[in-house]
Amino acid sequence: MPLKAIVDGATIIGPDLSDEEWTRLKSRHKKGLPVRMSCCGNPGHLRISKKGTRHFYHAIATGCNYEQESKEHLEIKYQIYRICKSEQWETYVEFPAPDRTWISDVYAIKDGRKIVFEIQISKISFHDLEERDRKYRNEGIESYWLLDNFLERTRDFESWYHSHLFGQFTI
Ligand SMILES: [Zn+2]
Structure with a gap:
């Protein structure tokens, strides 16, 4: 919505x-x-x-x-939008790429950083997730995904997560 x-x-x-x-x-x-x-x-x-x-x-x-977006999606999207704005990011919702190859839930810009937040409550395949994420990476946009119960729904992502991401980041 x-x-x-x-x-x-x-x-x-x-x-x-x-x-x-x-x-x-x-x-x-x-x-x-x-x-x-x-x-x-x-x-x-x-x-x-x-x-x-x-x-x-x-x-x-x-x-x-x-039309398919749930009320949870709406509320989370709004909260992220509100928080980004309150942190003085230039923030947009439902923001389309110039060629409309993607529309991100929340898009925010600050000090040369461009980030998107994507809320994915319904199931998504690893392939589709990677495909959509690649479009952002190709344009130099940092992407953050909120995936609901994703690890429980498919082992694909879990194994991909462990082999590709786990251990790559040091905090
Ligand atoms: Zn519409």
Whole structure:
């Protein structure tokens, strides 16, 4: 579920709006102001999660990947976005590559460092993970993955982790 939408030709981030701005947008939307999802351009609506996170959802099922994102994904994404911003990183959510070969959950820049955070709650194969991660590495972007229960779901990653990463880092 996206935090971002396009209104009046501008991209807005739900949680960045004040209470007044959100309320005003909601009533303008009710009166017919179009809200477009920034992920796919399809029509969207405004919503507030149980945890109070303002976000947008697709008005109709279109097969967009962002429809699948769970509420956990939304809340984690928002927390990371909030923390990066509070640490004075220039921070973006649902940030697409110029050629749209990837869209990262959170993208942050500071002092020449570029980092992405990816939240992966649903299962992902080692192959897909490596493929997606390589795109970031090729562009000089540090990537951090939050993988839910990943080690329990596939032994592939566990063995890859031990053979490729374990012991490479000294703290
Ligand atoms: Zn979409």
